[in-house]
Amino acid sequence: MTKFKDKVKHRWPYRVIVHLNYRKQNFMPQIKILNSKLSLAVLLLFLPGPLFAKFDFNANCLKAYQLVFELKLNAARQMITAEKKMNPDNAIVPLLENYADFFQLLTSDSKEDFNRLKGNKSARLDQISDDDAKSPYNLYAQAEINLQWALIRGRFGEQFNAAMEIKKANSYLQENAKKFPAFHLNLKGLGLINAVLGSLPDGFMKNTLSTFGIKGNTKSGLAMMQKLADALPKSTYEPFYEEVIFYYSFVLTDVTHSENAYAETMKYAARISDASLLKSYLKAYVSAKRGHNEEAIKTLAERPSGSQYQAFPYLDYLMGVARLNKLDFSAANYFNKFLQGNKGVSYVKDSYLHLAWMELLSGDGKGYQLYAEKVKSAGYTLHERDKQALSEVMSGAPNTGLLKARLLFDGGYYSKSLEVLSGVKEAELGQLKDKTEYHYRLGRNNEELGKLDEALEHYQKAVQYGKGLKAYFAANSALFMGKIYMKKKNFGQAKASFNTAINMKGHQYENSIESQARDSLKRLN
Known part of the structure; x- marks a missing residue:
C-alpha cells in the first residue's frame, strides 16, 4: 500500500x-x-x-x-x-x-x-x-x-x-x-x-x-x-x-x-x-x-x-523474552517496562516468572522466591502462558542447567543449548520430571540440528520417564516422534506415536498437543 x-x-x-x-x-x-x-x-x-x-x-x-x-x-x-x-x-x-x-x-x-x-x-x-x-x-x-x-x-x-x-x-x-x-x-x-x-x-x-x-x-x-x-x-x-x-x-x-x-x-x-x-x-x-x-x-x-x-506494551514483553533467550539479563528492563505500562490481562504472571528465572540464574534464591510469589498473586490466568507460569512456580524452582538449555533452544541457539546440556549429568537429576525434561531437551535440539535418529532416542526416553507426569515433555516427545517418523515414511510408527500423545491425559498443553496429533493422523489417513 x-x-x-x-x-x-x-x-x-x-x-x-x-x-x-x-x-x-x-x-x-x-x-x-x-x-x-x-x-x-x-x-x-x-x-x-x-x-x-x-x-x-x-x-x-x-x-x-x-x-x-x-x-x-x-x-x-x-x-x-x-x-x-x-x-x-x-x-x-x-x-x-x-x-x-x-x-x-x-x-x-x-x-x-x-x-x-x-x-x-x-x-x-x-x-x-x-x-x-x-x-x-x-x-x-x-x-x-x-x-x-x-x-x-x-x-x-x-x-x-x-x-x-x-x-x-x-x-x-x-x-x-x-x-x-x-x-x-x-x-x-x-x-x-x-x-x-x-x-x-x-x-x-x-x-x-x-x-x-x-x-x-x-x-x-x-x-x-x-x-x-x-x-x-x-x-x-x-x-x-x-x-x-x-x-x-x-x-x-x-x-x-x-x-x-x-x-x-x-x-x-x-x-x-x-x-x-x-x-x-x-x-x-x-x-x-x-x-x-x-x-x-x-x-x-x-x-x-x-x-x-x-x-x-506487549512489544516490550516480547523484547524481554527474546533477550533472555540469549541469556542477556538486560531483559529485566523490558519486562519491568512492560509491567509498568501494561493495562491488560495477559503475560503478567509470565513476566514475573522470567524475572524470577533471572534471579535464579544469578544465584539469588531469595530473589527467585520474591518473584515466584508475584507469579502466584498478580495477573490473571486467561492466557496459556500465564497458566503455565503459575504451574511452573507451583512445581518449585527449575534446574538451572535445564533452564539455560530451554531458553537457548527457544531462541534458536541449538548448538549452545546442547553445550549446556553436556554439562548436566542425568544421574545427578533427582526428580523424574528433570530426567524427562533432560531427554526432551536433547531430543528437541538434535531434531532441529537434523540429527533425527539421536532425537528419536531421547524422545523415547522422555516418553518412558514422563508418561504419568503433569509436565508436557512426554506427550510432546511422542508428538515429535510421530512427525519424525512421517518424514522417514515409517507411517506405522508415526501412527503409534501420535496415538501415544493423544492417550496421555492430564498434562500441560494437553489440548494443543492432542489437536496437533489428531491433525497429523488425519494427514496419515
Missing part, C-alpha cells in the same frame, strides 16, 4: 466506468478507464468505493483503513469521524470503526476497554444490515464485525459469545460467496474460520460449533488464505493485503505450527510498508516463535515509534 500513500488524500477526481462481471471464472471485476494517462495501479486503489453508493470505500476510507493497519489509530479515528460527517449514510464507516476498536483491544489487552467498547457492536451491525443488500459489502461487513469480536472475546474468556459470533460470521460469508462468487474477500474470513476450527482441540468452543454443523477444515482454510495472499497484489483488492497476511501468518505460526511459518511470513511481509508497526509486531512475533531470535531483536529495536502510534 505504500506506493499509494500520497495519492489517497482526495477523492477520485476523474470519471471511471466500471464493468462488473461476477461469473465464477473471473477472479476480479473488469475495468475500462476513459483517461488513458492515469496509472492503472492508482485506479485500482479506488475501485472498491464507486461500486456501491451506500458502501463507499472511497479514498478517505481507504486511507483510514491503511492507518489502522499501521497502528496509527488516533489518526485513523480522525479520518473516520470526518468521513462520518461528510457521508453519514456511508455504511463502510461502522466497519472501519470496528477495525479501530479491534486493534485498540489487541494492543491494550485491557478488560476495561473491552467492557467499554463491546457495546458498540449492535448499533454498527444495525446500520450495515439496513443498507444496500445488493452490495457484497453488506454481508461481508457484518461477518467481519462478528469475527473480530469473536477473536477478541476469546482473549477475555467469553467463549459462548465468541462461538455464536463465529457461527454468524460463517453463515454470512457462506451466503455472500454464493451471491457474489467473484467477491474474493470472502476467502479471508472463510479461510480463517476453517483453518482455526479445523485445528481446534476438543472443548467447549469446538463442541458448541459442531452442534451447528460448523467443523472447519484446516487444509482448505490455509489454501483459501494462501490463494488470496498470492492474488491480492495483482487485483483490485490490493489494499486488503496487509490484513490477509496478518491472519495468514497467525494461522501458520499458532494454529498449524507450520515449519514454513517464518519463511512465508518474511516473504509476504516484505511488500508491507516499514511505517507499519503491525508489520514489526508480525515479523518479531513469528521470528521469536520460530527460533529466529536475532531477527526478532533487530525488528523490535528498529520498529517505528512516536506519539502517532498506538501504545503496544
Whole structure:
C-alpha cells in the first residue's frame, strides 16, 4: 500500500466506468478507464468505493483503513469521524470503526476497554444490515464485525459469545460467496474460520460449533488464505493485503505450527510498508516463535515509534523474552517496562516468572522466591502462558542447567543449548520430571540440528520417564516422534506415536498437543 500513500488524500477526481462481471471464472471485476494517462495501479486503489453508493470505500476510507493497519489509530479515528460527517449514510464507516476498536483491544489487552467498547457492536451491525443488500459489502461487513469480536472475546474468556459470533460470521460469508462468487474477500474470513476450527482441540468452543454443523477444515482454510495472499497484489483488492497476511501468518505460526511459518511470513511481509508497526509486531512475533531470535531483536529495536502510534506494551514483553533467550539479563528492563505500562490481562504472571528465572540464574534464591510469589498473586490466568507460569512456580524452582538449555533452544541457539546440556549429568537429576525434561531437551535440539535418529532416542526416553507426569515433555516427545517418523515414511510408527500423545491425559498443553496429533493422523489417513 505504500506506493499509494500520497495519492489517497482526495477523492477520485476523474470519471471511471466500471464493468462488473461476477461469473465464477473471473477472479476480479473488469475495468475500462476513459483517461488513458492515469496509472492503472492508482485506479485500482479506488475501485472498491464507486461500486456501491451506500458502501463507499472511497479514498478517505481507504486511507483510514491503511492507518489502522499501521497502528496509527488516533489518526485513523480522525479520518473516520470526518468521513462520518461528510457521508453519514456511508455504511463502510461502522466497519472501519470496528477495525479501530479491534486493534485498540489487541494492543491494550485491557478488560476495561473491552467492557467499554463491546457495546458498540449492535448499533454498527444495525446500520450495515439496513443498507444496500445488493452490495457484497453488506454481508461481508457484518461477518467481519462478528469475527473480530469473536477473536477478541476469546482473549477475555467469553467463549459462548465468541462461538455464536463465529457461527454468524460463517453463515454470512457462506451466503455472500454464493451471491457474489467473484467477491474474493470472502476467502479471508472463510479461510480463517476453517483453518482455526479445523485445528481446534476438543472443548467447549469446538463442541458448541459442531452442534451447528460448523467443523472447519484446516487444509482448505490455509489454501483459501494462501490463494488470496498470492492474488491480492495483482487485483483490485490490493489494499486488503496487509490484513490477509496478518491472519495468514497467525494461522501458520499458532494454529498449524507450520515449519514454513517464518519463511512465508518474511516473504509476504516484505511488500508491507516499514511505517507499519503491525508489520514489526508480525515479523518479531513469528521470528521469536520460530527460533529466529536475532531477527526478532533487530525488528523490535528498529520498529517505528512516536506519539502517532498506538501504545503496544506487549512489544516490550516480547523484547524481554527474546533477550533472555540469549541469556542477556538486560531483559529485566523490558519486562519491568512492560509491567509498568501494561493495562491488560495477559503475560503478567509470565513476566514475573522470567524475572524470577533471572534471579535464579544469578544465584539469588531469595530473589527467585520474591518473584515466584508475584507469579502466584498478580495477573490473571486467561492466557496459556500465564497458566503455565503459575504451574511452573507451583512445581518449585527449575534446574538451572535445564533452564539455560530451554531458553537457548527457544531462541534458536541449538548448538549452545546442547553445550549446556553436556554439562548436566542425568544421574545427578533427582526428580523424574528433570530426567524427562533432560531427554526432551536433547531430543528437541538434535531434531532441529537434523540429527533425527539421536532425537528419536531421547524422545523415547522422555516418553518412558514422563508418561504419568503433569509436565508436557512426554506427550510432546511422542508428538515429535510421530512427525519424525512421517518424514522417514515409517507411517506405522508415526501412527503409534501420535496415538501415544493423544492417550496421555492430564498434562500441560494437553489440548494443543492432542489437536496437533489428531491433525497429523488425519494427514496419515
